[in-house]
Amino acid sequence: MSTRLLVWGGGGHGRVVADVVRAAGERLAGYADADATRLGLPAEPGGGRVIASEAELEAALRSNAVLPGDADAVVPAVGDNARRLACLRAAGSRAAAAxxxxxxxxxxxxxxxxxxxxxxxxxxxxxxxxxxxxxxxxxxxxxxxxxxxxxxxxxxxxxxxxxxxxxxxxxxxxxxxxxxxxxxxxxxxxxxxxxxxxxxxxxxxxxxxxxxxxxxxxx
The missing domain is CATH 2.160.10.10 (Hexapeptide repeat proteins)
Structure with missing residues (x-):
């Protein structure tokens, strides 16, 4: 059964990760992005949208609430290494498998x-x-x-x-x-x-x- 995944990062690397999500047979719930003004906008031409701000996602993770888009897990997809690693640590057990x-x-x-x-x-x-x-x-x-x-x-x-x-x-x-x-x-x-x-x-x-x-x- 496929997993519904939220991509954390709506930039170039996030779009690459979304392609891997789909190619691997998983489902894309959407994107979370640091820029809250992008909410509701496409992160990729003809593809997924930004459905949550980074702040909203972090709040859901801290409170163990339902993830945006009813996602099953989060994929850290920020290009900067230190920031991507911080995303992984914030996601904890709700980070997606490789x-x-x-x-x-x-x-x-x-x-x-x-x-x-x-x-x-x-x-x-x-x-x-x-x-x-x-x-x-x-x-x-x-x-x-x-x-x-x-x-x-x-x-x-x-x-x-x-x-x-x-x-x-x-x-x-x-x-x-x-x-x-x-x-x-x-x-x-x-x-x-x-x-x-x-x-x-x-x-x-x-x-x-x-x-x-x-x-x-x-x-």
Whole structure:
């Protein structure tokens, strides 16, 4: 039996998640968005509408009330990693199970946390451990024995070779390659097209081939 899902975030990533919801055979209840002026407006051409403000959804979650749109569960779908992870934590036990597009390949020995979305043509290979509220975006590859913390985003076309570890909130840019056994620290950013051959400290941003640190945030 299909599940009725509320997408938390009415922006671009929310629309991508809505497509995965439908492709996976689930039902879209609608969207919740931070901008209350969007209530009742379509979040996507010809598709679902914004049926609740973020404040209304958070109030329903805190009081354990019926979710907007009589949804069964919530899918965190905000592009910003930290904010998406906060959505997952606010949803708690009412966060949706991981969603996998039917064109993606996920090994039966891999594990996916709640609120995670695996997009079209992505691959999650054997014994990979993927946390909650993770985005494995279009055609990304997460190879065998990788470990991804909560709130990670692996952007379109990025490749994580075997046994890579990415800390909570890490972001791997589009088309980047991280070679095997590398550690990418918490909240680190790997720029688009970078080739990472050395460990990346937490909070660091790396770019280039080979990737080099260009700035570091204090977390």
């Amino acid at each position: 969603l996998v597009h039917p064109s993606a390949v996920v090994s039966p020995s891999a594990t996916l946390g709640p609120g995670t979305v695996v997009c079209p043509r992505a691959v999650v290979n054997a014994a990979a451990v993927v946390g909650g509220a993770v985005i494995v975006n279009t055609a990304a590859v997460v190879e065998h024995d990788c470990v991804l913390g909560d709130g990670v985003h692996v952007s379109p076309g990025a490749v994580l070779a075997g046994e890579v570890r990415v800390g909570e909130g890490g972001w791997i840019g589009a088309g980047a390659v991280v070679i095997n056994r590398i550690r990418v620290g918490r909240a680190a950013i790997v720029g688009a097209g970078a080739v990472v051959i050395r460990d990346v400290p937490e909070g660091a941003t790396v770019v280039g081939n080979p990737a080099r640190v260009v700035r570091t945030r204090v977390l």
